[in-house]
Structure formats: C-alpha cells, structure tokens
Amino acid sequence: MxxxxxxxxxxxxxxxxxxxxxxxxxxxxxxxxxxxxxxxxxxxxxxxxxxxxxxxxxxxxxxxxxxxxxxxxxxxxxxxxxxxxxxxxxxxxxxxxxxxxxxxxxxxxxxxxxxxxxxxxxxxxxxxxxxxxxxxxxxxxxxxAKPSLTERELDVLELVAQGRSNKDIARRLSITEGTAKTHVKSILTKLDAISRTEAVAVAHKRGLIRL
Amino acid sequence: MxxxxxxxxxxxxxxxxxxxxxxxxxxxxxxxxxxxxxxxxxxxxxxxxxxxxxxxxxxxxxxxxxxxxxxxxxxxxxxxxxxxxxxxxxxxxxxxxxxxxxxxxxxxxxxxxxxxxxxxxxxxxxxxxxxxxxxxxxxxxxxxAKPSLTERELDVLELVAQGRSNKDIARRLSITEGTAKTHVKSILTKLDAISRTEAVAVAHKRGLIRL
DNA sequence: GGTCGCCTCTCCCATCTGGGGGATGGCGTT
DNA sequence: AACGCCATCCCCCAGATGGGAGAGGCGACC
Known part of the structure; x- marks a missing residue:
C-alpha cells in the first residue's frame, strides 16, 4: 500500500x-x-x-x-x-x-x-x-449562552470557594467589604445561584474553579 | 534463573x-x-x-x-x-x-x-x-485523629455541598429546619469550619464528598 | 468625544446562618 | 438496667448574607 x-x-x-x-x-x-x-x-x-x-x-x-x-x-x-x-x-x-x-x-x-x-x-x-x-x-x-465572570469576580469566587467570609475576602483583596459583597452578588446573579455555597457548587460543575 | x-x-x-x-x-x-x-x-x-x-x-x-x-x-x-x-x-x-x-x-x-x-x-x-x-x-x-461524621451528617453535608439552605435540606430529609441546623452545626464543629461554605471546601479536600 | 464595561464604594433591610445552651426518645452495647 | 451515641426537636440572639438600587472613576473601543 x-x-x-x-x-x-x-x-x-x-x-x-x-x-x-x-x-x-x-x-x-x-x-x-x-x-x-x-x-x-x-x-x-x-x-x-x-x-x-x-x-x-x-x-x-x-x-x-x-x-x-x-x-x-x-x-x-x-x-x-x-x-x-x-x-x-x-x-x-x-x-x-x-x-x-x-x-x-x-x-x-x-x-x-x-x-x-x-x-x-x-x-x-x-x-x-x-x-x-x-x-x-x-x-x-x-x-x-452563559455570561462570563470578570477577572475580579473570579478572584472573589476563588476565595468564596475556600469558605472565606465577605469581610475576609475584602481584607485579602484590599477592598471594602461592601465591594466584596457587590462582587459576590454579581457572581450569584451570573451563576444563577441563590447562596454562595450554591455558587461554589455551580462553579465546580462548570469548571470555573479547581479542587 | x-x-x-x-x-x-x-x-x-x-x-x-x-x-x-x-x-x-x-x-x-x-x-x-x-x-x-x-x-x-x-x-x-x-x-x-x-x-x-x-x-x-x-x-x-x-x-x-x-x-x-x-x-x-x-x-x-x-x-x-x-x-x-x-x-x-x-x-x-x-x-x-x-x-x-x-x-x-x-x-x-x-x-x-x-x-x-x-x-x-x-x-x-x-x-x-x-x-x-x-x-x-x-x-x-x-x-x-479526626472525628467521623455520622451517616445523617453525611446526608446533610451532601445537600449543603449542593448549595441547599437549611430549610431546603429539612424539606428534603423530612425533618425540622431546627434539626437540619443542628446537623449542620455538628458538621461545622467536626470539620473545624466557620461557615458552611468552608465546610464544603474542607469536605472536598478530605474526600468526604464527590464532585 | 462619547459610550460601555468594570471596579469601586455606599445605603437599606429582610432573611439566613452560626454559636450557645438544653431536652427527648430510640437503639445497641455493656 | 445503665450507659453512650445518635437523631430529633426546642430556645435565644448576634452577626453574616443576599436583594435592590445608585453612583463615581477609569480604561478601552468606536
């Protein structure tokens, strides 16, 4: 051949x-x-x-x-x-x-x-x-069809997934707790989740975060 | 040989x-x-x-x-x-x-x-x-050296990891919200976590829950 | 120059969550 | 029978969380 x-x-x-x-x-x-x-x-x-x-x-x-x-x-x-x-x-x-x-x-x-x-x-x-x-x-x-998270939101999401509180996240990212809350709220909306824990579950399933 | x-x-x-x-x-x-x-x-x-x-x-x-x-x-x-x-x-x-x-x-x-x-x-x-x-x-x-979770606690943990609220967990397991909270509190203590989201993170790391 | 998205910050408020107790009955072991 | 463990339920309460709405600064893109 x-x-x-x-x-x-x-x-x-x-x-x-x-x-x-x-x-x-x-x-x-x-x-x-x-x-x-x-x-x-x-x-x-x-x-x-x-x-x-x-x-x-x-x-x-x-x-x-x-x-x-x-x-x-x-x-x-x-x-x-x-x-x-x-x-x-x-x-x-x-x-x-x-x-x-x-x-x-x-x-x-x-x-x-x-x-x-x-x-x-x-x-x-x-x-x-x-x-x-x-x-x-x-x-x-x-x-x-799904909305993308911004870089900052991914930063926050990672900390949320580690179980950090809004206050803790704010400290680590050197922003206000209010701002951290804003990011979290935006994450919840984009991931169509009701609570941060659900957001983490969704993020895991989608491969947005590791481990 | x-x-x-x-x-x-x-x-x-x-x-x-x-x-x-x-x-x-x-x-x-x-x-x-x-x-x-x-x-x-x-x-x-x-x-x-x-x-x-x-x-x-x-x-x-x-x-x-x-x-x-x-x-x-x-x-x-x-x-x-x-x-x-x-x-x-x-x-x-x-x-x-x-x-x-x-x-x-x-x-x-x-x-x-x-x-x-x-x-x-x-x-x-x-x-x-x-x-x-x-x-x-x-x-x-x-x-x-770590405390084991009871079967019921594992049931609850799984639902917590899915992002369910205490009320939701109670409904699904046919127990009172108060009881669900008791289990969650016990889980937090055993996993040495401050929040449910942190508990999920720890549980993941330890292999207590999948995906 | 204008528009848009993003990050940042603010305020209000209902609800959920987590920490501290304590109490009951069932079930298996001792 | 007595014990311990577990699951179930109850109370109170401070603090965290989530929903809604708005606003200024900044860089990118048109």
Missing part, C-alpha cells in the same frame, strides 16, 4: 501520569500511520518539546504541574498559530471545553473515550480537522 | 479509562514475573472477574461507573477476606485512603506514581505485604 510510504503523524504526549503516557504511547505506536516523538510530564516540558520537535499533533492533558493546560494552549499557539492541539482530559466542565476550543485547540476528548475514538481524534486533528464528540460540543455551545 | 520458573503474579486491572488499562497492562506484561489475566471497566465487572479468575492482585481505581471503588473493596473482601487489593487512583483525600485501608486494602497509590513504584507496589501486595507511600500513609494517620 502506498499509504505506508507517506510520512507518519508525529505526536507529542503531555500528561503527568506515566501510566497514561505509556498507554497512549503504546496505542499510538501500534498504528502504522503515527508515532510518538516525545513525552512531557508537565506543562513547561510540553512547551519546550513542542518547540524542539514541531510535531503534527500535541496531545495535552489539562491540569498538569507547572503551567496549567490552558496556559500551554495559549503559549503554544502564540509560538505557532497553526499548531494542532488535542486536549485529552477527565474534566468535562463547560468552562474548560469552551476556553480550550475558543483559544484554538482543534480537539477535545475525555480520558474515558474508547481507543478507536482517541485514534480517530488524533488523525482528524493532524489533518487540521476539528474533533469534538457531540456531548463535548454541546457543552461548549451551552457555555456560550 | 530459577525465578523465571515460579508462577507469575496474576493481576486484574479495574479502571474505567481504556488508556490507563492499556498503560498498566503494557507495563505489567513486560515484567517477567507478572501478567494481566483480565481487565474491568467498571465496579461490577471487577467483582465478577475477581470471582472468576481469583487473581493474586486486583488493581483498583476508585470512582468507577456502576459500583464505587470502596464498595468493590468491601464486596471483594466479603467474598475472599484474603484478597489482595491495590488501590490506584488520582484521589488523595484522607477519607478515601482511610476508608480503603481500614476496610482491608493492602496498598494505596496515586496515578502519578512513577512506573517503578507501581510495579513494586504490585509485587509487595502480591506477597501480602502492605504498600503505602509515605505521604499516603501520613494522610491515613492524620485522618485517624
């Missing part, structure tokens, strides 16, 4: 779990049309290896030590706007999906995806075709 | 991510002294396959579809009190660790562990030696 002669898809894997890297690498290297050229265990490494190897596809976990997945997406796309990124993660909050795709990632899939789906996603992305499962795409669309 | 002649360690892998199973299977099967005899993608399957194959070691993810990891631990140990279970998960909350180990799991390690550590854990557990990394062991010990 002539297909065998064409260049293989060169893949870099970035995931902080050695087991996952092994699994992916085994799967990829078994395919005649693709190969793993490097593996990264954290975000910085992923960026460095991308620059050195200029792979066809970078398979990226969100949530890695040193440099969050989204930050890697941004930095890699700054370096090469045509970079082909496939996000592969366990997190299915609309915020993560929306952020990655809107920043220019070509694909997004969940770690519990079957082998075949992972491989076809890599092939799709390598040809610059977007890959998104229907459930993931649906979440991205859902998210678009 | 005579060692090659001895029976291989028979391993079952239970994890809902095909990628992780592949990675583990590849690692294990490369070892001369162990082999994977079956793989499960959910809790029920894990129990069924354990009964059928009676492996030397069951490597188990917490948080799987159909039957939570801890439930699998309990059921398998009911079937065979001498079963050797190695928990392998991303969750490092003291509660998960404590529950699994106190129910009789022989080992507990995190998915970001390096290959060598995973393999030595499997070997240790197969010989009925406990395996626990120092950080994991430390958390289990920490947890022992």
């Amino acid at each position: 002539a297909a065998v002669l064409q260049k293989k898809i060169r893949v870099i894997l970035a995931d902080d779990h050695p087991v996952v890297r092994d699994g992916l690498a085994a799967m990829v290297n078994q395919q005649p049309d693709m190969e793993v050229v490097a593996e990264a265990g954290d975000g910085e490494e992923a960026i460095a290896l991308y620059q050195r190897h200029q792979p066809d596809v970078l398979v990226l976990d969100l949530r890695m030590p040193k440099c969050d997945g989204l930050a890697v997406v941004q930095r890699v796309l700054e370096i090469n706007p045509k970079a082909r990124l496939l996000i592969m993660t366990t997190y299915d909050g609309d915020e993560d999906i929306f952020q990655c795709l809107s920043h220019g990632a070509k694909g997004y899939l969940l770690k519990d995806a079957p082998r075949q789906e992972i491989l076809s996603a890599i092939r799709a992305v390598s040809e610059d075709r977007p890959y998104t499962s229907s459930t993931v795409a649906a979440k991205a669309l859902q998210r678009m | 005579a060692a090659v002649l001895q029976k291989k360690i028979r391993v079952i892998l239970a994890d809902d991510h095909p990628v992780v199973r592949d990675g583990l299977a590849a690692m294990v099967n490369q070892q001369p002294d162990m082999e994977v005899v079956a793989e499960a993608g959910d809790g029920e399957e894990a129990i069924a396959l354990y009964q059928r194959h009676q492996p030397d070691v069951l490597v188990l993810d917490l948080r799987m579809p159909k039957c939570d990891g801890l439930a699998v631990v309990q059921r398998v140990l009911e079937i065979n009190p001498k079963a050797r279970l190695l928990i392998m998960t991303t969750y490092d909350g003291d509660e998960d660790i404590f529950q699994c180990l106190s129910h009789g799991a022989k080992g507990y390690l995190l998915k970001d562990a390096p290959r060598q550590e995973i393999l030595s854990a499997i070997r240790a557990v197969s010989e009925d030696r406990p395996y626990t990394s120092s950080t994991v062991a430390a958390k289990a010990l920490q947890r022992m």
